[in-house]
Amino acid sequence: MHPLLSFSVFWLLPLALMLEEDSPLNSVPRRFVPYHRDNARLFHAEGVSNYSTMLLREDLDLLVLGAREAVYALDLNDISKKRASVKWEATQQKKAECQNKGKDAEMDCKNYIRILHKMKDNRMYVCGTNAFDPECDYMSFAGGELTLQKKVEDGKGKCPFDPFQRYASIMVDDDLYSATSVNFLGSEPILMRSSKSSIRTEFKSSWLNEPNFVSMAQMPESDKSEKGDDDKVYLFFSETAVECDCYNKLVVSRVARVCKGDSGGLRTLQKKWTSFLKARLDCPVLESQLPYIIQDTYRWCDPKLHWKKCLFYAVFTPQSDTSDLSAVCVYRVSDISKVFAEGKYKTPVPVETSFVKWVMYSGEVPSPRPGACINDEARNASITTTLDLPDRTLQFIKDKPLMDQSILPIGQKPVLVRRGATFTHIIVNEVEAADGNKYHVMFVGTDNGTVLKAVNYDGEMFIIEEVQLFQPPQPIKILKFSNVTGQLYAGSDYGAAQIPLATCGRSSCCMDCVLARDPYCGWDKTVGKCVSLSDSQSELIQSVKDGNASLCPEADPIKPVNQSIGPGGDVKLSCLSPSNHAKTIWQRDDSGLIPSARFQHLGDGLLILNASFSDAGRYRCLSVERSKTDKYETTVAYYHVIVDAAAGKDGQVLYHAQTGGPSVAGLQAVVVLLVVCLLALAAWNFYKGHLPLPWKCGKNREQPQGMHDQEAVNTTVAYGDAQRTALAEDKPLVFTTHNNSNNNHAGEEGAVGASEENEAPKLSASLQFIDDESEI
Ligand SMILES: *[C@@H]1O[C@H](CO)[C@@H](O)[C@H](O)[C@H]1NC(C)=O
Numbered sequence: 001m002h003p004l005l006s007f008s009v010f011w012l013l014p015l016a017l018m019l020e021e022d023s024p025l026n027s028v029p030r031r032f033v034p035y036h037r038d039n040a041r042l043f044h045a046e047g048v049s050n051y052s053t054m055l056l057r058e059d060l061d062l063l064v065l066g067a068r069e070a071v072y073a074l075d076l077n078d079i080s081k082k083r084a085s086v087k088w089e090a091t092q093q094k095k096a097e098c099q100n101k102g103k104d105a106e107m108d109c110k111n112y113i114r115i116l117h118k119m120k121d122n123r124m125y126v127c128g129t130n131a132f133d134p135e136c137d138y139m140s141f142a143g144g145e146l147t148l149q150k151k152v153e154d155g156k157g158k159c160p161f162d163p164f165q166r167y168a169s170i171m172v173d174d175d176l177y178s179a180t181s182v183n184f185l186g187s188e189p190i191l192m193r194s195s196k197s198s199i200r201t202e203f204k205s206s207w208l209n210e211p212n213f214v215s216m217a218q219m220p221e222s223d224k225s226e227k228g229d230d231d232k233v234y235l236f237f238s239e240t241a242v243e244c245d246c247y248n249k250l251v252v253s254r255v256a257r258v259c260k261g262d263s264g265g266l267r268t269l270q271k272k273w274t275s276f277l278k279a280r281l282d283c284p285v286l287e288s289q290l291p292y293i294i295q296d297t298y299r300w301c302d303p304k305l306h307w308k309k310c311l312f313y314a315v316f317t318p319q320s321d322t323s324d325l326s327a328v329c330v331y332r333v334s335d336i337s338k339v340f341a342e343g344k345y346k347t348p349v350p351v352e353t354s355f356v357k358w359v360m361y362s363g364e365v366p367s368p369r370p371g372a373c374i375n376d377e378a379r380n381a382s383i384t385t386t387l388d389l390p391d392r393t394l395q396f397i398k399d400k401p402l403m404d405q406s407i408l409p410i411g412q413k414p415v416l417v418r419r420g421a422t423f424t425h426i427i428v429n430e431v432e433a434a435d436g437n438k439y440h441v442m443f444v445g446t447d448n449g450t451v452l453k454a455v456n457y458d459g460e461m462f463i464i465e466e467v468q469l470f471q472p473p474q475p476i477k478i479l480k481f482s483n484v485t486g487q488l489y490a491g492s493d494y495g496a497a498q499i500p501l502a503t504c505g506r507s508s509c510c511m512d513c514v515l516a517r518d519p520y521c522g523w524d525k526t527v528g529k530c531v532s533l534s535d536s537q538s539e540l541i542q543s544v545k546d547g548n549a550s551l552c553p554e555a556d557p558i559k560p561v562n563q564s565i566g567p568g569g570d571v572k573l574s575c576l577s578p579s580n581h582a583k584t585i586w587q588r589d590d591s592g593l594i595p596s597a598r599f600q601h602l603g604d605g606l607l608i609l610n611a612s613f614s615d616a617g618r619y620r621c622l623s624v625e626r627s628k629t630d631k632y633e634t635t636v637a638y639y640h641v642i643v644d645a646a647a648g649k650d651g652q653v654l655y656h657a658q659t660g661g662p663s664v665a666g667l668q669a670v671v672v673l674l675v676v677c678l679l680a681l682a683a684w685n686f687y688k689g690h691l692p693l694p695w696k697c698g699k700n701r702e703q704p705q706g707m708h709d710q711e712a713v714n715t716t717v718a719y720g721d722a723q724r725t726a727l728a729e730d731k732p733l734v735f736t737t738h739n740n741s742n743n744n745h746a747g748e749e750g751a752v753g754a755s756e757e758n759e760a761p762k763l764s765a766s767l768q769f770i771d772d773e774s775e776i
């Protein structure tokens, strides 16, 4: 195909398709859960940082965690419990050498654990950067202790020298496959298999060109293969495109693969891969014409199905930092495998003197097919190992490891796009919802210490929640999932965190539970709680595809909170919606309240300025959330405003009273102050979790009830975790500063959403694609 044509087909066509739909490019999480120590179980060891390597040892009930100069064995069910640990520091001599070579003593010249894999004999293989001189060792867990066996092996080519350099590795049948740099400068990238006969890539820019390695996965492709195919190891990375005819460097995402049975060529490609093939991996995001860069992948396979049904979920971020979109694309393994097995190759053609152009190769392809694993066809021709491959095949693959065709995601567009904190890692879990369908729930780590939980419902991107695990925000450096414990494990520079797949208890009323559209959760009418599907025998109310909350029973009515205010005073009635997708509206005495100069709708409440006696009444804050089926209203807060001359101007009794000397107002002030302190104390206790929270949500319809209710203060100001902090920080329900719309996250998210349609970075001008003839 003509390169320009292929460019337009693979880039512009999907873009055009996406333009037609007005799918929101910027999905806002329905709920943001700010940091709270109960969000996750945490592990952190004093003085130790960089917890970025993990190995699940479900057989031992352990999470093995690699950090800087230490390895920990944590209880898999509760990682805050340390079972064992072992230190592994670089020697003084190594550190001195590292420093002499100009590296930073504190940052670089340490031993960062980078590789942790399980061996067949139950030991573990562990490698560290070892002050810029990587080493590996064997480690065992026995008698409650982690022990390094001190059988130190050279780590060059297995583990990076530089702790900041990206790498990937996987252990397959006790052979370590690693993708990293093999030298001190980090300039010689290789993909290597360490075994009795080690195999690696050629040092050629057409093989690997300034790559950033991302991840590896194996595929059991020999399983039920009609062609007698071999198992494969896939490598995901990004690199500078050799095939791009552009003025500027263009980075592209790639998938490469090698065959497990590869043992190199006899003369050509001796001890090198004969099966290294790579292809471009695209994730077309509407706004960008520069390809997005791959950052992580997750292999998702249904254990009951054939490997061809496996999927790769991959996280992408923009090439330039003018955009803050991140995306998730999903690829079928069968699509990838087909391009390698049947696709055309690219070939370099010299043009002019120093220039090489990469175009589709349309000449004769030697047999056996270059890059193919040894299969039945080869065996029929008496080629039983790669050592028997003819030179013609080997020379071909040595020169042309790049496939012509790019690999596109399912649906030719991302399943998730979000503006905001950059995506770093992904895990996918399949769950069967109450409707009997199975959904893939994505858990995406960000560089801001949060994990998003998102589902793509028939093309609709929906982010159920964003939970902050680390405070201050720390990039999520690793994400793992155990199907035995059903827990997620995240690592950052500061520590490790463990979270369950579902936290249904965050929804305290049916409406919120159903509109959250979390496939793990449903509303149990009999106990009146949002519960996990797997924990419940009863029939639950859930509607993940449509968010249909019409089956929800009437919620308990909310009692109004009394709010006194003096004539001419100002007051803020607080109201935080449980959902960032909802709008809040205010009603006064059951009819809509139109915002005006004196009644200002803030993101987190209503500000009444210069109150007059006619402002007295019942003020109700409603959260209005649209789903596919309907519009749902929930009462979030309810106030009975009393305008009372005795209350003093603007509820500012506390301050104004001082001028009046020891008066009734002064006494009132003391009482109010005491009450506020008490409330603050209570709020703090709730916040700290010492006392359970009696959150309630009410439907719109119920009628106001008893008004002299002091406790109502606790129960009205909404529900959800976001409100805990809100309560703690908003304790004086009365404000004077008019524009003090503080810390409302819903408001912030809304603002982000509002700016979504602006600046689409059009950087295409800096690029020039091949424009011509191309085929040979
Ligand atoms: C290790 O953690 C520290 C913070 O504790 C961070 O500044 C540094 O960049 C991390 N190093 C690597 C190699 O990630």
Ligand SMILES: *[C@@H]1O[C@H](CO)[C@@H](O)[C@H](O)[C@H]1NC(C)=O
Residues within 6 Å of the ligand: 376, 377, 380
């Ligand atoms: C291999 O040879 C056998 C018998 O000679 C033949 O039946 C079979 O189709 C051949 N397989 C391939 C893949 O060429």
Ligand SMILES: *[C@@H]1O[C@H](CO)[C@@H](O)[C@H](O)[C@H]1NC(C)=O
Residues within 6 Å of the ligand: 420, 421, 422, 448, 468, 473
């Ligand atoms: C990162 O988290 C902090 C604190 O939670 C927040 O203020 C900030 O807006 C977040 N940044 C992005 C890009 O989301």
Ligand SMILES: *[C@@H]1O[C@H](CO)[C@@H](O)[C@H](O)[C@H]1NC(C)=O
Residues within 6 Å of the ligand: 303, 483, 484
């Ligand atoms: C967990 O996943 C492994 C493969 O990763 C599989 O062999 C095992 O059966 C799964 N266990 C459960 C309980 O699903």
